[in-house]
Amino acid sequence: MYRVSEPFDLRCAKLIANLGLAGEGEVLAVKPLTGGVASDIAVVSLPGREICVKFALPKLKVAEDWRAPVHRNKAEYAWLMAAAACAPENVPALYGWSPADNGFAMEYLTGESVYLWKDALLKSAPDQGEAEAVASVLGRIHAASTVPGFDQSPFRNRDDFYALRLEPYLNFTASKHPDLAPQLSGLVDSLYAADSVLVHGDVSPKNILFRNGTPIILDAECATMGDASFDLAFCLNHLILKALHLPASRRTLSASVLRFWARYEPEISWEDPTALEARVTALLPALMLARVDGKSPVEYLSEQERGRVRRLAIPLIAGPARNLTDLITVIDKD
Template identity: 30%
Template sequence: MIDIEQPDQLTAYLRARGIVAAEEQPNIRVLTGGVANKTVLVEHAGGGLVVKQALGKFRVKVDWFVQPERSALEALGLRTYEALLPAGRTPRFLFEDFDHFIHAMTAIPQPHETLKRLLLGGQGTPTLIERFAALMAASHLRALQHADALRPQFASLDYFETQRLEPFYAYTATQVPEAADFIHALIDETRRTQLTLVHADFTPKNILVLPDDQLVLLDFEIVHWGDPAFDVGLALAHLIAKTIKVEARRADYAAYARLFSAAYLEQVGNTFGALEGRIVRHALACLLARVRGRSPLEYFDEPQRAAIAARAVDQVMQLPPTLHALVDALTSLF
């Protein structure tokens, strides 16, 4: 099995595929930050590409195993979102290799930055948040227009179970027993709710921001036909976390979290039923997961995680009636 993080191995592999010329020595750089894949940037005479290889054991402190065959789902997901969204809103798919759990895509030219880094650096803007909401809403609405074709392709929940429902929800229920009944009921509801294509990692770390503030969506390995409320709730949990973390812009970021929620709901309307209540529940569960699940947010220390978990549990017990009320309740005491 090739190891793409070894430059000599990857260079030989790309030469064998005819991507890199025999006499050429490409520039290869391992990209860090992800836990589920080996990811490498390759720059050569023909341009730049990103090569990803799925891991069987994630790079986190607790054991987390997922079949690397999911690489095929990510390749299919990338091709699907590339077709659904406007040109340039995803990388372009290049090739896949089932035998080595590899797929490749075009590299997004520099300069760019992740929305996560911009937010943590205090550089969030209303424009970025509105475009974040618009991109998510477009993905959900456009997929629904092609439901007959997409639903059977993404009907399996296997990887959503192993990468979200178990490590985010079921595991968190064992760590926060006072929220266990709430979480298990949400797991059951989520399995039953199948409305449109769900990315399941539509978060600021998977959004690249270009110099003109256009956004590019990355990482498609948990795509499934499910409840769009999960995407919105997970994204909102991350925006709330950034609000708590970036004290100097807390009032602005709380307003941005409310803006994100309102912009998304305005664009989808009643398409997906009683959506707001489901988003509230997913946002609470995802926030708990990011401080008590298998992969906690790295920018909080343990006392901060404990405080966030306690505040989230308080809200689980009373369930705010609106997303605005949820944002206010989770951010006002920090």
């Protein structure tokens, strides 16, 4: 049975054995991977191959006290399986989930053709249409989850979503900005009640690899039935924050926000696209503020840049822009 106190190498070896991938004694090496705050992840070397294993942590690795149930690991694996059904090239190969270990194994993605989208953005690498590619995949996955007969049962996770996203991002930020509490609480209530679309919950450039130009989406620990606006705003927020951080890339990144929406919009079949865009536009500045004053602030912004985000986000929360074009116009004028 899974125990956090077990040596990590032993936990990995037990998972490998329980999944029937190899015997415990066949594990040649375990190399922990860094960068995440919510899970323990490692590359496990076996005879002739390497695979990736992942276990959810009960307490996230951030300065604030942030806890979440480890069974979210099962929801993540279920999201990967659901995504694989309609976009198999956009998720890693899956090797099994173990209820005894609260962990799963998947393909280890590496090689010269593989890069992390976040790294490319922060290096101001030439735009290769990444935003549009991600939008297309996300739209197809969202649309597939609204088709009659889609099995929603693995994704009745709104309380986990609240613990992982709504409380640490929006409610915690409201405690720092009580004058915005009515607007932020309204967003929380709406997102908590929604259940129309399968939401990934962490569509961030740090969770998206590109291999030969194809996006591969990872880290779906927050997966739940919810509102598509969360995934869209969460991803677009990272593009906006990097636009504010990287003056030389600002025009490209701002334009990529609108290209993202233009590519995603044709996939919307479950509701009026204008209504969805309005919710994205209202949520985006709240997430901007949350990434400087919430429990998980982005690490690359200077204090001056954080102040600039607050200056832009606060009035847009109080009085949202009409659509994404208007929102980007406001940001570009600052």
